[in-house]
Amino acid sequence: YLGLVGHPRINKAAQLAIEKYGTGTHGVRTLAGSLMIHKELEETLAQFKHTEDALTFTSGYVTNLSVISTLVARGDIVFCDKLNHASIYDGCLLSHAKFERFEHNNLIDLEERLSSAPQTSTKLVIVDAVFSMDGDLVDLPVLSAICKKYHAWLMLDEAHSLGVLGKSGSGIEEHYNLPGSIDIKMGTLSKTIPSVGGYVAGNKDLINYLRHAARGYIFSAALPPAQASAANEAIHVIIDEPWRVTKLSENANRFIGGLKQNGLDTMLTETAIVPILCGDDDIAFAMTREAQHKLVFVLPVVSPAVPQGLARLRATVTAAHESDAIDKAIDIISESAHQLGVLE
Numbered sequence: 001y002l003g004l005v006g007h008p009r010i011n012k013a014a015q016l017a018i019e020k021y022g023t024g025t026h027g028v029r030t031l032a033g034s035l036m037i038h039k040e041l042e043e044t045l046a047q048f049k050h051t052e053d054a055l056t057f058t059s060g061y062v063t064n065l066s067v068i069s070t071l072v073a074r075g076d077i078v079f080c081d082k083l084n085h086a087s088i089y090d091g092c093l094l095s096h097a098k099f100e101r102f103e104h105n106n107l108i109d110l111e112e113r114l115s116s117a118p119q120t121s122t123k124l125v126i127v128d129a130v131f132s133m134d135g136d137l138v139d140l141p142v143l144s145a146i147c148k149k150y151h152a153w154l155m156l157d158e159a160h161s162l163g164v165l166g167k168s169g170s171g172i173e174e175h176y177n178l179p180g181s182i183d184i185k186m187g188t189l190s191k192t193i194p195s196v197g198g199y200v201a202g203n204k205d206l207i208n209y210l211r212h213a214a215r216g217y218i219f220s221a222a223l224p225p226a227q228a229s230a231a232n233e234a235i236h237v238i239i240d241e242p243w244r245v246t247k248l249s250e251n252a253n254r255f256i257g258g259l260k261q262n263g264l265d266t267m268l269t270e271t272a273i274v275p276i277l278c279g280d281d282d283i284a285f286a287m288t289r290e291a292q293h294k295l296v297f298v299l300p301v302v303s304p305a306v307p308q309g310l311a312r313l314r315a316t317v318t319a320a321h322e323s324d325a326i327d328k329a330i331d332i333i334s335e336s337a338h339q340l341g342v343l344e
């Protein structure tokens with residue numbers, strides 16, 4: 001999202017880490033795998049996410065799997081948006097907690113389910129901060145109020161909001177100016193951050209508990225030093241180059257605004273993930289071919305990933321895009337929409 005792949009400072013940090021530590025750690029964090037760079041990365045993450053502490057895993061997928069299945073178990077209830085990421089689903093299933101799926105971004109449905117759940121059971125609510133196929137945001141003010149009312153823990157997956165939302169790019173709490181409203185902040189080091197790995201950030205007790213109980217942390221090797229160092233440096237670059245976050249939101253607004261002005265339906269996106277509604281799967285494939293042929297990289301999203309008749313293109317804006325390139329992409333996509341009858 002922020003155009004950080006290949007950033008000289010980040011590449012350099014990875015190279016220096018290889019020179020200092022080599023390419024691997026020979027082990028898990030709890031035995032000999034922990035290096036200073038892991039500690040540094042976790043401190044940087046905690047600071048950037050405004051939490052007391054943070055913990056890293058070898059992927060975002062493993063983070064969700066591990067965190068969810070450690071925090072809830074049989075007898076507990078987990079509430080999950082129907083459009084949540086697969087790794088959240090898998091974490092819920094692994095936990096053996098009762099699994100309640102509510103309608104996408106429908107907080108009334110969530111509240112009904114919370115209010116009819118037994119008062120004594122432990123409740124965990126998990127949602128994506130920004131939904132990966134639609135680009136729409138969760139209504140954090142309402143969501144956090146509901147969770148407080150029913151004494152439910154709130155966990156957010158910030159895979160698509162880190163570096164994207166908030167003035168400094170720290171995520172959805174900053175966007176809504178609601179510090180401290182999320183109990184468990186999870187994210188990946190493989191999207192905005194050009195590395196690999198996942199993290200969870202929260203208060204000291206939560207992170208300390210996960211450090212001693214999360215099986216995906218205890219029984220899987222530490223992040224390679226180069227990747228940990230790259231992730232650490234990337235966060236410092238985001239802090240030192242705040243123009244990237246501003247530019248990303250300007251670019252997203254320019255792209256969404258231009259498409260809408262031409263009559264295209266970008267659904268409810270407010271972020272860098274931009275769906276462009278096409279209708280039938282065939283039309284989405286044809287529009288993708290047209291756009292890619294003219295060097296605009298979009299991907300089709302078709303059934304069963306989305307309901308029949310709601311096939312779309314999925315485009316992603318980054319801070320590395322120039323205004324002219326965005327305008328040209330708008331023209332090319334609009335032209336193909338005319339050719340294929342999506343636009344009159």
Ligand SMILES: *Cc1c(COP(=O)(O)O)cnc(C)c1O
Binds near residue numbers: 061157160
């Ligand atoms: C990509 C993604 C993940 C998984 O992250 P990886 O680091 O690729 O394993 C989890 N949640 C969401 C919402 C994602 O988009």
